[in-house]
Amino acid sequence: MKRLGSLALALALAFLPLAARADLNALTEAAKKEGELTWYVAHYTSEGAEDLGRGFTEMYGIKVNVVRTTAQVAYQRLLQDLKNNQTICDVFSSTDLGHYARLKAEGRLDKYVPENTPKISEAFRNFDSDGYFHTTAAGLVVLTYNTAKVKPEDAPKKWEDLLDIKWKGKVSTGHPGFSGYVGTWVLSMKKLYGWQYFDKLEKNKPQIGRSINDTVTALNAGERQVAAGSDGSTLFSAARGNPLAVSYPSDGSVLIISPSAIMKGTKHPNAAKLFMEYLYSIEASKINAKHFGIPLRPEVPSPPGAKPISEIKVIRPTVTEVEKGIPEVIEQWRDTFGN
Amino acid sequence: MSKLVLKNVAKRYGAFEAVADFSLELAQGEFVSLLGPSGCGKTTTLRMIAGFMPPSGGTIEMDGKQISSASGVVPPEHRRMSMIFQSYAIWPNMTVGENVGFGLQIRKLSRAEIDRRVDKILDVVQMRNLKGRYPAELSGGQQQRVALARAIVVEPEVLLLDEPLSNLDANLREEMRFEIRRLHDEFRITTVYVTHDQSEAMVTSDRIVVMNKGKIEQIDAPHVLYGRPKSRFVAGFIGRTNFVEGALQGSDVRFDGFGAPASALEGASGGGKLLYSLRPQAIGLSTQKPGGSGLAIEAEIVDRSYLGEYWDYQVRPQGGTKPLRVSTAPTAVFEVGSRVWLEIAPSAMVRVE
Amino acid sequence: MSVTAPAIDAIPVRAVRTSRFDPSWLLWIAIIAVLLFLVVSPFVYLVITSFQTERTGDFTLSNYATAYGRARYVEALFNSLKLGAVSALLAGVFAVPLAWAVARTNMPGRGLTRMLVLATFITPPYTGAVAWILLAGPNAGWLNRFYMMATGAEAGPFNIYSFTGLAVVIALYSFPYIFIFTTAALELVSSEMEDAANILGAGPWRTMRKVTLPLALPAILGGMIICFLEAIALFGSPAMIAIPARFNVVTTQLFQFFGNPVRVEVAAAYAMPLLGVTILLVLVQRLIVRRKGFVALTGKGGERRPILLGRWRWVVFGYAMFVAALAVFLPYIFLIQSAFAKAWGRGFALDNITWANFHFILFEHATAAQSVINSFVYGGISATVAVFLTLGVAYIVARRLIPFGGVLGFLCVAPFVIPGVVLAIGFYAAYAPPPLALYGTALIMILAFTTRFLPVGYVNASAAINSLNPEMEEAVRVLGGSRLTALRRVVAPLLKRNMMGAWLLIFIPATRELSAAIFLYGPNTKVASVMIFDMSEEGNFERLAALALVLQVLTLPLLWIGQKALGRDFMLRRNVT
Helix, strand or coil, X not given: CHHHHHHHHHHHHHHCHHHHHHHHHHHHHHHHHHCEEEEEECCCCHHHHHHHHHHHHHHHCCEEEEEECCHHHHHHHHHHHHHCCCCCCCEEECCCHHHHHHHHHCCCEECCCCCCHHHCCHHXXXXXXXXXXXXXXXXXXXXXXXXXXXXXXXXXXXHHHHHCHHHCCCEEECCCCCCHHHHHHHHHHHHHHCCHHHHHHHHCCCEECCCCCHHHHHHHCCCCCEEEEEHHHHHHHXXXXXXXXXXXXXXXXXXXXXXXXXXXXXXXXXXXXHHHHHHCCHXXXXXXXXXXXXXXXXXXXXXXXXXXXXXCCEECCCHHHHHHHHHHHHHHHHHHHCC | CCCEEEEEEEEEECCEEEXXXXXXXXXXXXXXXXXXXXXXXXXXXXXXXHXXXXXXXXXXXXXXXXXXXXXXXXXXXXXXXXXXXXXXXXXXXXXXXHHHHHHHHHCCXXXXXXXXXXXXHHHHCCCHHHCCCCHHHCCHHHHHHHHHHHHHCCCCCEEEEEXXXXXXXXXXXXXXXXXXXXXXXXXXXXXXXXXXXXXXXXHHCCEEEEEECCEEEEEECHHHHHHCCCCHHHHHHCCCXXXXXXXXXXCEEECCCCEEEHHHXXXXXXXXXXXXXXXXXXXXXXXXXXXXXXXEEXXXXXXXXXXXXXXXXXXXXXXXXXXXXXXXXXXXXXXXXXXXXEXXXXXXXEECC | CCCCCCCCCCCCCCCCCCCCCCCHHHHHHHHHHHHHHXXXXXXXXXXXXXXXXXXXXXECCHHHHHHCCCXXXXXXXXXXXXHHHHHHHHHHHHHHHHHHHHHHECCCCHHHHHHHHHHHHCCCHHHHHHHHHHHHCCCCCHHHHHHHHHHCCCCCCCCCCCHHHHHHHHHHHHHHHHHHHHHHHHHHCCHHHHHHHHHCCCCHHHXXXXXXXXXXXXXXXXXXXXXXHHHHHCCHHHHHHHHHHCCCCHHHHHHHHCCCCCCHHHHHHHHHHHHHHHHHHHHHHHHHHHCCCCCCCCCCCCCCCCECCCCHHHHHHHHHHHHHHHHHHHHHHHHHHHHCECCHHHCCCHHHECCHHHHHHHHHCCCHHHHHHHHXXXXXXXXXXXXXXXXXXXXXXXXXXXXXXXXXXXXXXXXXXXXXXXXXXXXXXHHCCCCCCCCCCHHHHHHHHHHHHHHHHHHHHHHHHHCCCCHHHXXXXXXXXXXXXXXXXXXXXXXXXHHHHHHHHHHHHHCXXXXXXXXXXXXXXXXHHHHHHHHHHCCCHHHHHHHHHHHHHHHHHHHHHHHHHHCCCHHHCHHHC
16 A cells, blocks of 8 residues: 555656646645735744735735644644634644644534645655645754753753753643643653653652743743743744754654644635645745754755754654643643643 | 010021011000911911911010010910910810819919819819710810810919910800800900901900911901901901992092092092902881981892891892892892892992002 | 894894704714614613523523522633722732832832833733743743752642632732822822821831821722722633633633633623622722722812931832832743744743844734734724714713703713623624624724723713813803804814824724723724734734734833823823723
């Protein structure tokens, strides 16, 4: 089966480029007529999302309403939209895989496989075998720290180091009830060390923000010294001169695959499809790399300071684990941390 | 020894003199009114006596001890005085009993003693049955009685009243005047009473201080003030009057439409104009030429008004230009246009400045 | 007996119809319909929804079971009550001395103090909360940094992320309510009330304790109740501070019920205690304020002179400036620093200054600038609708044009007892789903804002109408004009200034509203307050500060207009609440 798939893909690669280009031109024309699209996005930082939206507008003259928020809030909005029979969102980009599993099961997604799929790094291709949602961003949850307050040799090396009493009052995290990154990280920690991990973490009185990017602010300000943060936003901030560094934990950086999907019943189907193609373009990858995300296109080099993904030990929960696990850990988290 | 002595008291606000050179002595138990139009400085004087404001100059003494001067003031709470305010200042958050008992409480009397005295004074002002009420449920007159009781119950050295009746309606005002005098006769508290209403001052006071533009015009007993006003202001402010202006011509003084022998008139000397005050009640009116010792002047009724208690006639002496006001009994009826005789006793004409 | 027509030119007057159809009735009916739509229906939906099963709509009690089924949820209720009580007490400590000093003493800088209270009043609580995160973050907050610098200590004493921190921040931005109530009451206490106690032997302190304070007490308590209600209904500050401080209050819990999955029914059930407490306390407040024996008598001669404080005036002034420093000076200094900083934590360095944050929110960010425009447009429409609607109702009630007109007046002030969050849930339940399907539209935001601020409009309108002598309209009607003509030609022109004042009193808070907006906005109807809240989610304080400042600066010309037309402290009068 798998072999057959690769064979088909090879054939497609051999014969399709010309046809695909023609299709893309037609798609672009149709999309331009629709003129705009709305993008609920929890990937990237605000700047990254805004930059990507602007890049698309510059390329095609199609306006993108970027609604950047945390994964759970984006999903909450989407659910309210659906509950009220409104289709406002055209492309939905969450960092919580569980959202897609549920939306797909309820028939809320439009099936579309971007023509550009073959051009992205193989590791990110065909995330959903049915073609409803596709990897459009990837990032890591790693250990991060403030270099002005913590020497590299003192920095935590593995996840359990965060439980050390010396970090009491000095740890920062996001909130799984808001952030998909944080939810996935919590799930992974639970899988590795059981919920006791968080019972112990609670004793270290972490400062809990909402987005995973909150940890960047907390470290920058010196409010906290170490964190479970995202590599992209941390390195981006470090590149701007802030005293930040990442430490890849020996027990595994948590890899977050963040997909995007087109909503069923979208009022801008062509623009949405074109946008999916765009997210797989070299331009989008460059913007992504600029904001220290992992570029999907192999032609675009990794952001400076980031270890290539091949050199990092990564861990990652499965889609099924995420779907069931995240709502569960949100409740557990609230019981443990008070809200 | 005088109870309260004000010596050359002054109050200045920048260049404005609210009170100037005010001197007054009150005997123990005396009731003195400060009377004058609004803005004449009477309330300012009262507030200086109370200690709410320091004088800009002069001193105030009580029982021989200085209590106010420009350099220092014994605060109101240590003066053993009490005061009744224009707005009554009854505390709405306390009952009648609590209001009246407040000063006694401050004086640390026993509960029982406070009750006894409060009941007694409430009996005096006929408010005993309303002891437990809140002021919001009382009428204006009742609030006034509470204010009186509250001020008197502490047996103050000096009682100060600041236009206490100005918020009451006419009938009640009249009743309360007598009430205030009655309470004074009963308790003999040295009292300073501020008012702009002359009849209030006349009913209540032993002496009246008439003030105008911050200065004392005249201090005298009510009947003296009325009968022998010293200034045009006093004559005009206390009761109604006719001002007649004349000039010496030989041995007579010539007025508008009539004349009088200078020897019969007080202060008829000098070359300038001579101003006299002549009360409307002091002029007789008849159809026949009067035969008494007074001046008899032929005149004509120009206008008249009937006011129930008396007739108010405008009568123009023959050959004169301005009419004089004359009051007569309600039974003395003259038609407009009729010719009449005026009778004026020269001694009733008071020379004013 | 024959009657000759009077010898004046007959001007044709509309045909005489007695007690037939009066067209003004149409207007009254329309107003009733609108009020039912705005006030009654969301409320009814809220209650019904709380008893409904999701999707099927069958009757159930399970929503209540869910809403109160977890210790954490019930705890949030108690946290809210505690938060309300502590905030209200603190607000009293801030407000009462200031009110007394401004209304009754010769403290220097009374005008300045009033201005600073106004500045506090127009600072949205969430902006204040953000500023205080910058000030009192446990490690990086400026106050802690200064403390550590000064003492060499390892840690600073302040922690905004705590119950106390939240209570202080809420109190700092709600104390103007108590200030307004208390100054209004103190200004009614004539100096003679105090003089009377003085002359009977009570010194200044005893006079204050026995006379002045008791007279102002109902007002103080009334103001504190308003602060309590404000504190328990607030969403923004708790969301920003209580989440990192790791406790929950009713409003943040309600927001979670709106989360994943959306449980409007449970939210409705969970909102009931908030509603109940509010209604109860508003009743208590009314009772206190009207209690017998606390009605200030205002006779003539109620002259008011300032109490001379002597050297104490500087002490009192110091306290006023201390409160102002906490509420205005410090927060704004560091908001401005942040707004112009590349990274706020780096402090006041020249190389840390940039315009980029303003540039970003105004020109680069896809929705920030639009959100400010949305705020102003929605606020403007809501204020206009509310002003005309309440004017109509106040007129009907004052002139007794229809039987039971008082009911209309009641409906206009009723939203006062509905916290913004609860109102939003009611609107969501009533109008978000089909048939009206207003979800995510600008209309639902405008309607909700209008309803929220109806009480402000009504209180103003009825005060204005009651000050008009009805004979002026009767004169119009005697000359043959209809009631509507009288309204248009006489009443409306006379009330122009009043209406403008009411408009500003609604518009300014409406541009800052968050508690209702956060439940009702859609992606295309985001308002500035929601935008600021979203930015706080990412800890993006530099840009957030820039946006918050833009919102404040845009308000200034409006304040200026209001003060020109309506007097210096038009925002701080009693009718604000």
